[in-house]
Amino acid sequence: AIDAAHWPYPRWIAHRGAGRLAPENTLAAFRLGHAHGYRMFECDVRLSADGTPFLLHDDTLDRTTDGHGPAAALDWDELSRLDAGGWHSAQFRGERLPGLQSLIRFCRIEDCALNVELKPAPGTEYETGRVVARMLEREWRGRLPPLLSSFRLEALQGARAGAPSLPRALLVSSPFPDCLRLVQEQGCVALVAGHEHITPLFVEQVRAAGLALLSYTVNDEAEARRLLRLGLQGLITDCVDRFGPGIHAA
């Protein structure tokens, strides 16, 4: 089992594959993050209309693909034909939306760890957590189990029902009173919080609760150093070219 005192994951985690250097949540991004030395990735996962887990941050397709409207309205067959790279730059035109299965394969081949953020479309929270957790339990062959996280409690509850043994983390932008008790009640092993809200006192409270603490999205070098000094278990960053495993040996 994963626990905070023996946290086995890499400290540096590449946000959406390679931050903004490549189209987020595409295989091109994970390849680039990997080339920069990253061995753990964060990705955003949701369900197609016909229940296939795939990578996309927004509820709608418009910002990061050449499709339009809610992603949850399309079947995987349609989603898998969209261009998810051209919006970023000409160099990445033709990149596809990856199914979670493709990323699982990538992580197996490259021996990388994965943080799957459950990003359910409204109303599909529990089902998304359940289906994604079950797929990961069935298909994941990596050394370290995938870490499931979500802002949505119902998604974490679905994940718990689908694959109780996979580690889970609650995501909060700003820690609220009692959030640690909630994390414990939900059987989560970690909290992932917005970096600017992490104080030495809060780090102490998280440690006393026996939980791991990760932070997002750490894109400032002085802030990264502050968090490393505080002993955080994980830093999720966009800046895979500026800092990370090769630069700060932490």
Ligand code: G3P
């Ligand atoms: O998982 C950490 C971070 O990705 C959460 O926010 O909006 O970037 O998915 P967002």
Ligand code: MG
């Ligand atoms: Mg995310």
